[in-house]
Amino acid sequence: MNVVSITPEYLSPQELYCSLKAMAILEIIMVPQQKAYLRVIKKHTSKKAYFIDNGAGDTVDILFDDRGILIKGFDHESKLNQFGADKWNEDFFKNIYANIPQCFFNIYDNKEELYYMTFCMWYDNKVKCWKQNVLENFKQYDNGQDFLLSYIHTNARQWIEWAKYYFNMDINCEVVEKVYRGEQIIAYDVIALNPECDVKQVLQEILDLEC
DSSP: OEEEEOSSOOOOHHHHHHHHHHHHHHHHHHSOGGGGGGOSEEEOSSSSEEEEEOSSSOEEEEEEETTEEEEEEEOTTSTTOGGGSSSOOHHHHHHHTTTSOGGGGGGOSSGGGGGSOSEEEEEETTTTEEEEEEOGGGTTSOOSHHHHHTTSOOSHHHHHHHHHHHHTSOOOHHHHHHHHTTOOOOHHHHHHHOTTSOHHHHHHHHHHHHO
16 A cells, blocks of 8 residues: 555645535525435535535545545445445455544544545645555556546536536526635525525525535
């Protein structure tokens, strides 16, 4: 097992957090609270963490801590998915999670959630770089990392292209760009993006998200 720095360098912590927050705000506008289970991205109710679920069995957890960031992804079609393996390999998890600060895992009340993982990477605040454990015995398998990280849309253009297909509708680009710039969203913006939503409820959810 080798601990390697990820090259090319992935997003900075600030870029990653702002992208996730923008995505969460846009999902709040597009998908009503009553159907929140259909949202691709959700924020933890009390912690600085975001969870992506594509509804097809694949997930990405992004957890922020004073020591850095943990990204844990699960591609259910990957051969590294131990639930689909001919023989369960506990060492796979032990080695992939080696050297990662324990504080990242405290968010999981059910430790079995840690088994839903085919790739993992973390940002070390001390050395200011992304790291990852590479297992020589599994290098030939696709761990789903590129596929899963593509769900993190780092700019308005990426989100708009995805949303046009996902929601099957035209998207107000100006509002999306405003969200990605981190500007305050008002009722007019909400209606412009989704005329059918409950504006008051949406604005309250966005306010709660930012707390």
